Amino acid sequence: MDLPFLGNWRKRHAPAVGVTVISAGDGSPTAADLADLFSTCEQLRALVAEAGVRLDGSPASLEALDQLLPRWRDDAETVSWLGIDAGLYLGTVIVRTMPGAAWELWPNGHPVVRLASGREIVVVEAGHAWAEEGVPELSQLYAEVAEG
Known part of the structure; x- marks a missing residue:
């Protein structure tokens, strides 16, 4: 959808650089809820699928991401959401492959992997x-985190 006023707004405002989770209920989301939420990375998956890369949750898929030509770097908006999705995907791989790793939220709602x-x-x-x-x-x- 093309909304002309957004172009002007984006020029005046810095792109988003993070993600915050706010719970709508009385309880905090569980680690499983967070894992499900953060593993989607839909925009990243769509972008890399065009290049023939499949994100399967493995460390090898991180290597495949590293090999992509960074054509997105000319577009600040793409860099912003791609950075978020890439970080969430990295966290997803860590949580799925390293025993004891889990998603947590800082008090401000910022997701981290513990x-x-x-x-x-x-x-x-x-x-x-x-x-x-x-x-x-x-x-x-990932390799540095896996080493300890």
Whole structure:
């Protein structure tokens, strides 16, 4: 949908750089609820599918993401949502493959991955760095987290 006023608004406002989860109910979302929510990454999946990359939740899929040509870097809006989705996908791979890793929300609603060791990984920030600069590579960050 083309809304002309959005173009002007976007020029005056910085792109979004994070994600916040707000619970509508009286209880906080469970780790399983968060895992389901954050694993969708629909925009990222659609973008990489065009390049023939399938995101299957494996560390190898992070390597495939790292190999993509970064054609999105000329578009600040794309970089913004791609950074969020890439970070959430990185977190999804960590949670699915590392025993004891789980999604948590900081008090401000910002999602992080907590490892069994107690270390917190701010995956959305890592996703933004990857989308903007290509470093750290998602597969490299995963390997560093896996080593301990």
